[in-house]
Structures are given as structure tokens and as C-alpha cells.
Amino acid sequence: MSTIPTALPVLPASVHLAPGVGGLPIVRVTGRAGSAEVYLHGAHVASWAPAGGAPVLWMSAGSRFTPGTAIRGGIPICFPWFGPNAADATAPAHGFARVTEWQLSGAAEVGDDVVLTFHLTDSPATRASAWPHPFEARYTVTVGATLRLELTVTNRDTVAVTVEEALHSYFAIDDIHRTTVAGLEGVPFLDKVAGATPTPGSPEPVSFTAETDRVYSGTTATTTIDDGARRIAVTKTGSDSTVVWNPWIDKAAAMADFGSQEWTGMVCVETCNVGADAITLDPGASHTMTAEFTVTPAA
Numbered sequence: 001m002s003t004i005p006t007a008l009p010v011l012p013a014s015v016h017l018a019p020g021v022g023g024l025p026i027v028r029v030t031g032r033a034g035s036a037e038v039y040l041h042g043a044h045v046a047s048w049a050p051a052g053g054a055p056v057l058w059m060s061a062g063s064r065f066t067p068g069t070a071i072r073g074g075i076p077i078c079f080p081w082f083g084p085n086a087a088d089a090t091a092p093a094h095g096f097a098r099v100t101e102w103q104l105s106g107a108a109e110v111g112d113d114v115v116l117t118f119h120l121t122d123s124p125a126t127r128a129s130a131w132p133h134p135f136e137a138r139y140t141v142t143v144g145a146t147l148r149l150e151l152t153v154t155n156r157d158t159v160a161v162t163v164e165e166a167l168h169s170y171f172a173i174d175d176i177h178r179t180t181v182a183g184l185e186g187v188p189f190l191d192k193v194a195g196a197t198p199t200p201g202s203p204e205p206v207s208f209t210a211e212t213d214r215v216y217s218g219t220t221a222t223t224t225i226d227d228g229a230r231r232i233a234v235t236k237t238g239s240d241s242t243v244v245w246n247p248w249i250d251k252a253a254a255m256a257d258f259g260s261q262e263w264t265g266m267v268c269v270e271t272c273n274v275g276a277d278a279i280t281l282d283p284g285a286s287h288t289m290t291a292e293f294t295v296t297p298a299a
């Protein structure tokens, strides 16, 4: 039984719905503790900054803002599959959720925070896709001194379904050459640059000297991005995979929506359930995954 409200919620004073880049509707939040912009297209968090702080998320100057196209930067939601679809090579990479308009179903000030809620359900287009199942997805974005994301997926089909999901977070960093990601020490990973090769975990934090595309499985660990100026901690629940990605020079140049030389200023640390950690949901069952970002000055 769906519980999704059908009308646009009454917006508090700190929340405005307006046309964003390319005319795509955007929810602008100017809360006491933080500000953010979220496109209905993909329920895509495009920016977030704690009050008085610098922007935390990276957005490509070359991003497209067009219906049917993924935004390059911020936080795309990958769902219900991750990467290319295994059964249909023509299906959009990372699933349909990031290229579909979500419904804004709630907006409220809670203390100093602002809480936005978005919903997505199956439609004729999703039912004709490579993943045709009835479902509900509810996404809650809490904008404050931290950014908290909560994605709950419910299986509305009469059979069990399997989903992959990722909060594909792009973080702004000073320089990838001087950036580390701690918290994944000792965790084995699939190295996608080397053709999804199983690779033993390293005793050191991740550092970057070339294209990096790794799927860490079976880890619920908090990761900390340190670029020498600030630390961004990514704390998560209901997520057993973490993906770390930087395209480096050639792959970035090959992407039409990735501005020239921008790859040095970003790193993706993605809160996920992908590959071996895909989730199987019985009829009526739900799963919730959360991620929370906290920024502190570097030591």
C-alpha cells in the first residue's frame, strides 16, 4: 500500500522550488545550519555547505542539466543497478533513478536542520526497463551542519527482487595528488581499472597516482577524505560496499560532461550495496541505507 503524498508539500521559509540550470526544477535550502540545492531530476543533491563553510560537493563545469541525462557531480542516486546493466547493454548506466524526476513529498525545518523527502515509484517507463518491478523509493535529505542522506527501497512486487544502489557522492578536494581516503585499510577490493580483478586490501589509506576505480565489499567502515585542508568523514549504515573513483587524465578527457583538468579537484567515495552486496528484498520488504558527511579542519 503506497503512502506517498500526491500534492506538493507546504514549503517552510528556508525552502524554495525554482527553475535551476537548464530549467530543471531545483529545491533551494538556506537553513540556519547549512544550505543545499537538490534537483528533482534524480533527487540529485547538487551542492551542500555547512553554514559559514565552503562547498563540500564537487560539480563539473561541463555537467549537462537535461532531462534523461545524468548530472556530473553532486550526489547521483544509482538504482536499481550499478554500472552497466548485466542483461541489457542499452540500459542507462547506474540505473534509471538518476535520470528520472522524483517527487518532492516533504519539506520541514527541524531545529536548525531542514529535512527534504523525495519519492520515486515505478512508472510505465521503469516497468518497460531492464528492471521492471513495482517499487517505492523514499529519499530523505537532512541539510544542516552535516548532510544526512537516507534511501529506503520497498519491494512492491509479488516476487523477491534484487537491487543495487549507490549514493555516488562527488567530493570537492584541493588536489587529488595530495588526497587520501582512510578507513578501507585491509579491505579487499575489485580493481575495475584492471578488469574487476580481486585485489588484497592495503595496510595504508588509499592514495591516488593513476585512474582509480575500486569496489570494496563487506565493509561498513566510516571513511575519511583528507586533502590537507579539511577532513570529510562519510559514516554509513545499511551499506556493505564502498566505491572509490577518480577517472584521472584520459578517462576524464573522454567524458563530454567533464570539464578539462577538473579531475584533480574531485574524488568519489560512494556509499553502496553493489555486486556481491546487492540486496534481495522479499515481497513487501524494505531496506534502508544512510550516509552522513561531517567536515572538520585537517589536523
Ligand SMILES: O=P(O)(O)OC[C@H]1O[C@@H](O)[C@H](O)[C@@H](O)[C@@H]1O
Residues within 6 Å of the ligand: 070, 083, 093, 094, 168, 192, 213, 214, 243, 245, 270
Ligand atoms: O559515467 P558514469 O556512468 O556516471 O560513471 C562514472 C563512474 O562511476 C563509478 O561509480 C564507477 O565505479 C565507474 O566505473 C564509473 O566510470
